[in-house]
Amino acid sequence: MNLSARSPLSLSARLLVPLLVGAGALLQSLSPDVGVAQVVRSGPPTCKAVAITFDLCPVRKGPGFDVELIQLLKDRKVPATMFMSGRWIVRHDADTAALLAVPFFEIGTHGQTHAHLPLLDRGQQRVEILDAVSLLKSKYGLATTLFRPPYGEYNDETVEVVRTLGQRFILWNVVSGDPDPSLSAQKILDRVERAVRRGSIIVFHANGKGEHTREVIDRLTADILPKKGLTPVTVSELLSCAQVATP
Numbered sequence: 001m002n003l004s005a006r007s008p009l010s011l012s013a014r015l016l017v018p019l020l021v022g023a024g025a026l027l028q029s030l031s032p033d034v035g036v037a038q039v040v041r042s043g044p045p046t047c048k049a050v051a052i053t054f055d056l057c058p059v060r061k062g063p064g065f066d067v068e069l070i071q072l073l074k075d076r077k078v079p080a081t082m083f084m085s086g087r088w089i090v091r092h093d094a095d096t097a098a099l100l101a102v103p104f105f106e107i108g109t110h111g112q113t114h115a116h117l118p119l120l121d122r123g124q125q126r127v128e129i130l131d132a133v134s135l136l137k138s139k140y141g142l143a144t145t146l147f148r149p150p151y152g153e154y155n156d157e158t159v160e161v162v163r164t165l166g167q168r169f170i171l172w173n174v175v176s177g178d179p180d181p182s183l184s185a186q187k188i189l190d191r192v193e194r195a196v197r198r199g200s201i202i203v204f205h206a207n208g209k210g211e212h213t214r215e216v217i218d219r220l221t222a223d224i225l226p227k228k229g230l231t232p233v234t235v236s237e238l239l240s241c242a243q244v245a246t247p
């Protein structure tokens, strides 16, 4: 190997890295040994699939999840990825077990207490992130590798902690806005339809906070995604998608 030919390339790669932070799709094309943990917002743009994801942020009252929504996903066998907060898991043991039992659901974590991570120091962030991962492992025997920060908030330390814990940092590139009570089902659908494309990761909520989430998922999976030739898959499937786009 000609080292003198290699070093200018490495140097430009290092110089480029700060410019690429935030550009999820581009970051994914960089080798992990570049030294920057990845913040994933989407899968390969060549992949004719999308990941429908649901956050399970803590809820004080009522059932842990929107029962009709989960039933719809199960009836249609829609692969989905659920990001569970530790506090939600603790309060909803039966619901947690029910979701873990669905073979086409993938499970990730969403922090223990749903804290604003940038307000915490590195050690506190580590505890907040790891506690939910440990809870799923110790109580349910499930090893999870996907993490989504509460509120989508993070700083450099969050990214580093997630990396050292061996987790993948999963955000989104399509916001449904489903917990917003001022948005109608049609408005949410229009927004998702405009934004969704190959490799998209779409964020919804399954904890009953989204009044129209079930209706939106119904029309999205029955109409919009098929019309666009996009197949729902889990986040892990999306990130490993090797499909090559046809013109």
Ligand SMILES: [Zn+2]
Pocket: 055, 056, 057, 058, 110, 114, 150, 151
């Ligand atoms: Zn949340």
